[in-house]
Amino acid sequence: MPNPLSFDPIDEAGRQWRKHWGAASAPPMMAVTSMMRAQQIILARLNAALEPHRLSFPRYEALMLLYFSREGELPLGKMGARLQVHPTSVTSLIDGLEGLGYVVRSAHPTDRRTTLATITEPGRETAAKATEDLNAIRFGTEPLSRTDVTVITDVLHELRRAAGDFVEPE
Known part of the structure; x- marks a missing residue:
């Protein structure tokens, strides 16, 4: 800084x-x-x-998306939608994670047009260790209190909802 x-x-x-x-x-x-x-x-x-x-925050987000998925794999298009980034950005993120051995790319078994990204065991281990490190620094939010962080989250939630970023479940 x-x-x-x-x-x-x-x-x-x-x-x-x-x-x-x-x-x-x-x-x-x-x-x-x-x-x-x-x-x-x-x-x-x-x-x-x-x-x-060897991660940036965008790579971490992509890795965690795979980590939390049911099967540890997702189509690249679905990853882009969930991360809210352009398809080119997803390709770049997966290229980087693949180069580190944290992700493998494969053809979808039933849809030739779809490529899957799958988290590897080293990717799972790295995701867990990286998350421990981020939790230790409270995701960079110090000196804000838990209440401060909750208020900020709630206020920005309303801004994002009103902008059409997502639809509230009923």
Whole structure:
């Protein structure tokens, strides 16, 4: 991480925003900017914890998706939908995991157009160890309390739901 600034740049942006665009528009801009910066901080923490396992957070997410699947395998298309990423990104993630020996790729037994990714035993072991490491750092959320994390999750859940990110079960 670079050296800390002697001022909060988001507060300064808020001051400037209020001056040029009015008081009402500053809080949303500040909230979004804060979320984006927090995402950068947390992602850096996660990637640092995953580095000994030769994983990035996106590779970890893909590996865990396979780890939690019933059979330890999923079609690449289904992985893309669940990870909410472009098919090219899934291919790249699986290429990387395959190169590490954590995943193998195979043809679907009944659908020639579908490729499956299957977690290997080294992949399962790595997923478990990496998860222990991430749990040990509370997924990079310190110094936030459990209540803070729950409130953030609930607030962002509402934003995602309203954006059509998912449909609530009835």
